Structure formats: C-alpha cells, structure tokens
Amino acid sequence: MDARAAVAARNNAEWCDVVCRAHGITTSFDPNVWVALRRSPPMYPDAVTLSEHVSAGDVLRRVDSSRGCSIKDSFGSLDLARDGFGLLFDAEWIHREPSQHRAGHGLAWSVVRTPDELVAWGAAHGGGEVFGPVLLDDPAVNIFMARDGHGVSAGVIGYRSGSVVGVSNLFTTTADIDQAWAGAIAVISAQDSDLPLVGYENGASLRAARSAGFVSVGSLRVW
Numbered sequence: 001m002d003a004r005a006a007v008a009a010r011n012n013a014e015w016c017d018v019v020c021r022a023h024g025i026t027t028s029f030d031p032n033v034w035v036a037l038r039r040s041p042p043m044y045p046d047a048v049t050l051s052e053h054v055s056a057g058d059v060l061r062r063v064d065s066s067r068g069c070s071i072k073d074s075f076g077s078l079d080l081a082r083d084g085f086g087l088l089f090d091a092e093w094i095h096r097e098p099s100q101h102r103a104g105h106g107l108a109w110s111v112v113r114t115p116d117e118l119v120a121w122g123a124a125h126g127g128g129e130v131f132g133p134v135l136l137d138d139p140a141v142n143i144f145m146a147r148d149g150h151g152v153s154a155g156v157i158g159y160r161s162g163s164v165v166g167v168s169n170l171f172t173t174t175a176d177i178d179q180a181w182a183g184a185i186a187v188i189s190a191q192d193s194d195l196p197l198v199g200y201e202n203g204a205s206l207r208a209a210r211s212a213g214f215v216s217v218g219s220l221r222v223w
Contacts, residue, residue: 001052001075005218008093008198009074011166013048015159016072018141020044022134028062035062041130045072045222052077073221085223091202094214096185098194107154107175107183112136112143121145124152125171144187146175154180158188158197165192167199177204181212 013034017027019041026037032054035047046063052075059071060083070088071080081087112121115133121143122131135141140161146154154175159166165188172180188197200220201209210216 002093002217004095004196004198005075005093006050007162007164008095008166008200008217009048009050009072009220011159011161011164011198012072012074012168012200013050014161015157015166015168016040016044016048018135018138018159019130022132033059033062035059037063039064039068040070043127043130045070048072049074049078051075054078056080056083071223073223074218076219076221078221078223080223088222089202091200091220091222092206092216093200093218093220094198094206094209095217096197096209096212096214098189098196099213107146107179108148109144109146109183109187111187112145112155117145118143120152121155124173125155125169127169142188142191144184146180146183148174150174154183156180156184156188158191160192160195163195164198165195167197170205177208178211181205181208185212 017034020027020036023041028035032051033047033049040046046069047059056078063069112118118133122128140159142158144156145152152173154172156170157168170180170184
C-alpha cells in the first residue's frame with residue numbers, strides 16, 4: 001500500500017467527521033476505521049476504513065447497516081456483496097506535491113465567507129443543506145467558488161488536516177473541468193502553499209486532476 005493513500009484516506013475520514021459533527025452526529029475513530037454512529041448526511045459515508053486489514057464484520061458491527069448505509073472501502077480490500085451491499089463506484093486516491101500553480105483561464109475565484117454565499121454555492125453544487133454555515137467558522141475548512149455572468153460556475157472545498165490539504169466536492173456548472181481543476185489548485189495552494197494536495201476522483205474529473213499534476217496512489221471503492 002502506498003503510504004500516500006493512507007494519508008489521503010485519513011484526511012477524507014476527518015473531513016467526513018467534520019461534516020457529520022456539523023449535523024450533530026456522534027462519530028468515532030480508531031486505528032482501523034472511522035464511523036458515524038447514526039446515518040450520515042446525503043453523499044457521505046457511514047464508515048471510512050483506515051487500514052487495509054480491517055474486516056467487513058469489524059466495520060459493519062459499528063454502524064447502522066440497514067438500508068441506506070454506505071461504506072468507503074479505502075483500500076478496495078472488503079467484499080461487502082455477501083452482506084447485501086452493492087458497489088456504488090470505484091475511484092482512485094490522488095496526490096499532488098506542493099508547487100506554484102497559476103489560476104489562469106479567466107475563472108474568478110473567491111472564498112465563500114457568508115451564509116448567503118454558501119447557500120448559492122450549495123445550490124450550484126447540488127448538496128443543498130449538507131453544507132451548513134458552521135463550516136464557515138472552521139479554520140481548517142476553505143470553501144471556494146468561481147463566478148461568471150450567470151452565477152456560480154465552479155466550486156471546491158479544501159480541508160487541511162495534518163500535513164496535507166484534501167480537495168473535495170469539486171464541481172462545475174458552466175466552467176470547463178480542466179479550468180476548474182487548475183483554478184482550484186491555485187486558490188487552495190494560495191492558502192496552504194507548503195502542503196501536498198490529496199483527494200479521490202474517477203472518470204472525467206480524475207483525468208482532469210491528472211492533467212493538473214496529480215498522480216494516482218491507490219484504489220478505493222464505495223459500497
């Protein structure tokens with residue numbers, strides 16, 4: 001296992017923890033897995049594995065595994081099909097060393113600072129009330145949006161934990177995906193220029209992230 005994948009998984013679990021706690025959900029960490037002790041918000045898992053050696057039983061006994069449960073299998077090491085789960089998607093952990101990166105391409109990025117701006121960001125993202133205003137008070141969280149003449153054209157979140165910044169929830173409405181990745185790297189790195197960037201992606205967004213300098217460091221599955 002690439003150590004960078006483990007770091008990315010930990011950062012992602014800590015971000016999920018922030019989101020869940022913002023909704024008043026009790027959570028728990030141990031060396032092998034992070035769990036939400038009741039159903040997580042939409043688009044967020046009920047567990048994130050932190051070790052490739054944890055078993056399916058170890059994970060499932062800690063969560064509400066009824067209908068609607070989702071598990072982020074950070075190292076693709078679990079077979080949850082026998083427990084009634086279906087595979088939602090495969091993805092890859094990504095890592096980018098810190099470096100100067102100019103925004104370019106004409107996207108006008110800014111930090112989301114007010115609840116009204118966050119509402120506009122959430123509407124464009126599609127996540128709505130998943131992202132509450134309490135996130136604006138967390139110094140480890142930076143939410144960014146790009147605007148054009150029609151409104152929010154792209155957005156992203158940077159979450160700093162330990163020695164990395166996690167890049168998540170990158171979306172576009174009218175912006176080109178390659179433009180969005182270039183701009184997202186620039187604005188996040190402007191806040192934490194000495195830290196590597198990590199995250200996970202698949203499909204067209206993974207291809208754009210690679211074009212922007214990320215490398216794949218491991219595979220994951222979401223069940």
